[in-house]
Amino acid sequence: MSRKLVECVPNYSEGRRERVMDAIVAPFRDRPGVHLLDHRADPDHNRLVVSLVGEPEPIQESLLESARTAVDAIDLRVHTGAHPRIGAVDVIPFVPVRGITMDECVSLARGFAERYARATGVPVYLYEHAALRPERRKLENVRRGQFEALVREIANPERTPDFGAPVIHPSAGATAIGARPFLIAFNINLQSSDINAARDIARAIRASGGGLSHVKAMGIELAERGMVQVSINVTEYRVNPLHEVLERARAEASRRGILVAETEIYGLVPAEALVATAEHALQLAGFNASQVLDLRLLDLMEKA
């Protein structure tokens, strides 16, 4: 049987104190079954984003250890930063990577949420695919009003946490734990400095504007390059493949007389997403991912 691998992207409300961040990340290093793929802090956001991949059990152990450090070291009552947050450990999403389904990640997230609330005393909201209440599928609903509002509202029936007592942790707030598909950050740079055009194109291609169902997008300026960008999150690349997103954006740009200069993928992308684009570009018929040598190797190594 092949190994189960999940990605986990815990976000911590600390992006400034190096010593605290080092201590938060330490439990993910040199731990069998856990690979630290990336960690990056943003001082303006005052936030640390860690990207891990590994097996469910050691991932959970390392998360609990890391969370205890964060809960001890971060005080939301004095925390300021540009990014919305409800807790010292703000969100913990589990993402299926290999040998594990979304349903299994939902079970994993819920089981972990129970352990987490018990171990840290921090109340937990389940979100996205792991949500127990439909309105909590959207993280923005869970985080509404941020820590400052939740201090008061957590006692209200509609804001009762899914695990833990309906009382905020005084310094560490609350945590959102969920399961979601792999998110691809895909940016399309336009040969234009017209920010309104970028915003219009973003609106036209995103779900909330009537565009592609699993696309979030906004127009932003790349001031130092004299360009504008449609900054995109593809939340379900199996439904909205990257080439479809690009084609849609290119058509919207084109009818405004704007060319696509280039695109970027920020961070990681599953091989499957690029293979799907190559299949489309090459008009491949009857192709199977087991024909990709490196993916076969990965399977063989996991089974070894």
Add this chain to the structure above:
Amino acid sequence: MSRKLVECVPNYSEGRRERVMDAIVAPFRDRPGVHLLDHRADPDHNRLVVSLVGEPEPIQESLLESARTAVDAIDLRVHTGAHPRIGAVDVIPFVPVRGITMDECVSLARGFAERYARATGVPVYLYEHAALRPERRKLENVRRGQFEALVREIANPERTPDFGAPVIHPSAGATAIGARPFLIAFNINLQSSDINAARDIARAIRASGGGLSHVKAMGIELAERGMVQVSINVTEYRVNPLHEVLERARAEASRRGILVAETEIYGLVPAEALVATAEHALQLAGFNASQVLDLRLLDLMEKA
């Protein structure tokens, strides 16, 4: 340090006797460091093609064991088949896969050739990147006239083997051992039944016709589908990426009023080749293979 992985695709002159083929393949099964990816026999060709990937040392050990069986069981004097061949073990190419360069595969092929000739008594010709004589880079030159001609010509100075005595092995002939890049079998099916058009397109895109430098192609009929196909080997996909091959073939088809129906990849393809096509199709800038989650995992596992 990451593990060195090579692909090896030994071809044996036996495609009919199941028991012999089983014995030839057996040394590649359940052997640490060796993965049997594929093996397929063609009774018309009377040939068995095995695809292995693994670490250089165990790959070589298993190859020697397998070759001894083939040399004992196959008699070229009574062998018939549609595919050209010089030996019971006809060719053994080594292909760099991960953590190993072409130069290292050349050394590997030459070192193995020496061991092989000594262990089996079969003379060896080095070919492609491992060739010691320029004309032997081309396998067709090494195989010229096949076993039947080589029996007489092996004593001629221009056909002296690179390892072993200049005497053919009476029953097992000779073996070509080489190093080459990964070969992609890429077929383009046309919405046409015009075999001459398929042949013309094949000629236009292949190196020997003045087309792409690392493309071999021929036009063939897919009788049962009422279609014709441009059947292609891309011998160096880094130089002639798949999307370039398709674009070139599409342009040639188009100016003959023919559309591309679909394409196929036969057998394995390195992730890198599809990632390059996706990069092209998506206009990706600044993309790095380490951003592909599954390739990162493969690196991490190899280092673990």
